Amino acid sequence: MPSLNTGSPMEGTERSQKGRVTVYTVTGCPHCRQAKSRLSELGLQVHEVDMNQHAELWPQVKQLTGRSTVPQIFFNSIHVGGNDDLQTMVPEKLENLVHLVREEPVPPNSPPLPEEAHLEGAGNQDGEIMCERDEFADMMAEFKQCGAIGSHRKGLKVYGNSFKGAQLVDWLQREKGLDRSKAFETSKILMDRKFFNSVQRKGEFEESNALFRLLEHDPHSALNAREMATCSPLQASELSEILRNMMLKLYSDYLSADGKSVDYKAMSRSPSFEQYCELAVQLQRVDLQALSREEKLAFFINIYNALVIHGNLRLGSPKNMWQRYRFFNYVSYLIGGEVFTLQDIENGVLRGNKKGVAQLLKPFSKSDPRLQVALADAEPLIHFALNCGARGCPPIKTYTPKDIDVQLQIAAEAFLENDDGCRVDGDKGEVKLSQIFKWYKGDFGDTDEKVLNWILNHMSDSPKKSSLQALLKAAGLKVSYMPYDWSTNSKD
Template sequence: MAEVENRLEGQVTVYSVPGCPHCQHAKNTLKKLGLPVCDVNVNQHPDIRGRIKELTGRSTVPQIFFNGVHVGGNDDLQNLAPDELERLIHMVQSQPLPSDALPLPKEDDTDITAKEEGEFKCERDAFADIVEEFKSSGQIGTHWRGLKVYRNSFTGEQLLNWLVKEKGVDTEKAGEIAQGLKDRKHFNCIVGKGLESSTLLRLLEHEPCAALNTGQMAACSPIKASELSELLRNLILKLYSDHLSADGKTVDYKAMSRSPSFEHYCELAVQLQRVELLSLSREEKLAFFINIYNALVIHGNLRIGFPKNVWQRYRFFNYVSYMIGGEVFTLQDIENGVLRGNRKGVAQLLRPFSKSDPRLQVALPDAEPLIHFALNCGAKSCPPIKTYTPEGIDGQLRTAAEAFLENDDGCMVDTEKGEVKLSQIFKWYKADFGGTDETLLNWVLNHMGESPKKSSLQRILSAGNVKVGYIPYDWTNNGTE
């Protein structure tokens, strides 16, 4: 492909999402050609995503247009015949972009951009100063209950007496302040309940867990859970995009881990410690936990490295965690405990949450099959990453499923052999799709966009005796050595 030297009247429009390897490769190819690119992030503009689906019949990104002519995705761009590419370039050189050719964002869409950049202003929590003073008071220490030792703990009596003595308040006011600290999740009750004198308490930052967002106090006033997860996911998506290679094939995770923006992400993740989860609606839970899962995978990869074998993967998904709302959630807890309605995951003998586990209150009542096309585990065969919002979450998840099934990594149909090959995801979680080949294939058919592939699937299903196979899963990561 030769570089374009003449001044161009039109433009090439690329509809993409941050962190998309195929999008990055396409934009880099166009840049080398000297073509002016209008890059539209469809994560920010769901209405535009819908219009692009109408225009192209596709849910995947990128979708590339030369002026108003649809070229297709990255593979279509790379495989253009030289004479066809020359014709398209000449059109963009000589013809301006028609004013009504394509849906484009409004120029004043600055509020969405700010949210994507991870903008967050911390308002210090009203109780943060009291917690800081209490930490340096000498009240926190080691306590025994029978033969068990509890480090970095304190009793309800210690807290109340300290408030009376050091803050100069009466007993009733001390009780109100202590209750306020408890309600705002500054500490957990580790032995006993309430604020009785014998109750043992521990500050969240002192919890003896390996959660990646502990070790310091969440000093900001609690932010709404869905807003915080969206900020975190957008920020780490931008980091991912900023460190993606020009061809979209590799990510420089080492450079990402040294980025000041990653430090900002880690500071923001600390605020998850005290978010309120019990009041979340189903839609808010879906968006929140999908975004957090995807962000946590990248955070875990940056902190402890990529799992390279079956044992390391098992440990990774059962170990990498965040403290959220005062409780620790691993990747397995989020996927199988919360989003799959507390079902056993792959190679799990027990359900993630017991009947007495407080995290069970957060779990969805039933498994949501569509989450499997939104969760990105960090491997090359995982679905692409994006950000989800509570508003229209079901539509967003259905779009993700359509895009996954459009790709041959998700579904292949061979009409001659009467065979359908599916991603291993469908094999591992077959119970979520009805449990049988018949219910699974009907689910796939009902969640495909209108396409030749869907028509082919309809034909072989009508013929009967369909063979179902599964595509090998690529567990390799895309990090640079």
């Protein structure tokens, strides 16, 4: 058999292939991109299965591989492993596998593929969503031009881009022919539908000198403000899934072939990004109060992950501690009439209004309307959904309310499978953990022993889990925390 000669420029020449290389991936996974690039260099045709769209296959794939991460790579029915396994494979073994799929047809026990019906019905990735124009949108657009909006004083403070409640009622009477009572009720409806807020964040509309401000004029620098949301309020969970998938597709389109960098500058000029921004405006008026725990988890995890990328596009990647602090406390969306920064989403909502790293106070005060949206208790598993493992990604990157708890468990297994999340050295009696377990120790237990038992209970069956079980029964176990990798993947 001729040598692959792994440094040869002929390596990428495509040849006939009787068998199949199957790669289980997710959109936007850099490790998946690296693996596909390497396979392409070898001149192999790849059958890619996006697990974010075909989660129904994951139990079978996990049973075959014993892994909780993607990519997972098969040459016919032979499981190669993940990206690291492919990249470090000895040339002779790789040569044999390439020969196998070129010369041998796919055997009956090959890994599973999606059924045709699933392929045809794959989820919406392009942001196509029915926008029914809100019946009050034109009315608010007219009011915006009537001259009532301007600077108004309240006590010693002047509020720009504001209007008095009485001004709106007067305008509805004069321009829309409503009697005073109907004009007042219509004003309340407009506020309930989140076209505007009280400048002092009071809960109800008042016909008086009370001041109000259109959401698009909110002075906070939310990345989806400065434009009116004109669609009838959309279902929060559906909107967050579409936005997340759009951002993942964008990210993937501008991810380098080696999976190591993202061209954020080019991405920010993309027409697809403009489409994303237009749709993100509709977050302004979604109804958060009616969300169940499962819907809140899926919605806010999806939005957080999309917002991080949006923040990188608009502000650039934070390079030092101060920039990171500012990034997570500044980058925000206007959601359901309120501003949520990344810190607000993680610590205020998903961790049940607990102090974050270096925070002196809880994110939401008792009078803060956002407190009504916070989970009753911190959900530790969110820490693994808000991050991607350094050597492999969770097989799910967009979360859905229906299966959220299972999806979060899978994300935890994927994180703990990676040495960047947890390393167990049985010979030295030592466990090294990600800084996440130190920063948020209270979410996992107050002692090292409780944290390790939590980790044990959320690991998939593996030699690492068996080794950790043995160490927990022994005396003198040492626990330490690994440095956190803050490096960015922005293309200079």
